[in-house]
Amino acid sequence: MTAPLTPHEQPPPERPAHNPWQYPSASGAADGVADQKGGRRAKDDTDFAGELWQAFLLLVGVAALGLLLGFLWERLAPRVPLVVRGGEAWLKESESEDAISIDGTFALLGLAFGAVTALAVFLWRRRGGWPLVLGLALGALLGAVLAWQFGIWLGPPENVSQRAREIGDGGGLDAPLELKAKGALLAWPGAAMAVHLVLTGLFGPRDPEPQVPPPPTGGWQGWGSPTR
16 A cells, blocks of 8 residues: 655646637636727727827818918909099999909819818828818818908908098009808818718728638538538
8 A cells, every 4th residue: 555645745636638629718708808809999099099180280281271272362363443433432344243253263262272182181091081081171161261361361451442532533443352252162171072082982992891711621510520
């Protein structure tokens, strides 16, 4: 007979062999899923914060282009001539369409700026995202308002009555810039949204199609009996 082994001499318990067909334990699977979800959630929050920052920078940059639009509008828009009679300024040509041309010039420039800014944003960030599109739309709208006010400030002075009294009867002067059709302010953001939508639909990145794993060719067929 042999003496019983002392507790410190007893062999360690054997670990059960790993079964590849056995499901992982509930606690281990739950911990793994929780870690994956936590890491994915943190990554999504970081990406979303980055998209918001990029959208803000885009809004500021696009709105600043309104200064250029206002300068071009003041230079390209036709002038409305006035003539002084009796100390007051009157239209030199009552049937003149220059006032309509001023609105049309602003609208055409807005459409051009909308197409260019949409193309630039698409080339910068092809995958887009709603924060980027929102920044483009708001920036274009603010830029249009800035261009409107800046063009008026660059144009002829608005104190027409005072200028008419200084010039005297028979003299001529130009009327200040005026945007009668306020809907022209939407030309820039409208064109930007339309062009960006078309570019994204035609040339934007596509989501990868889900791949179905091929069926097993040998060995165990799923959970059933092995092939013979």
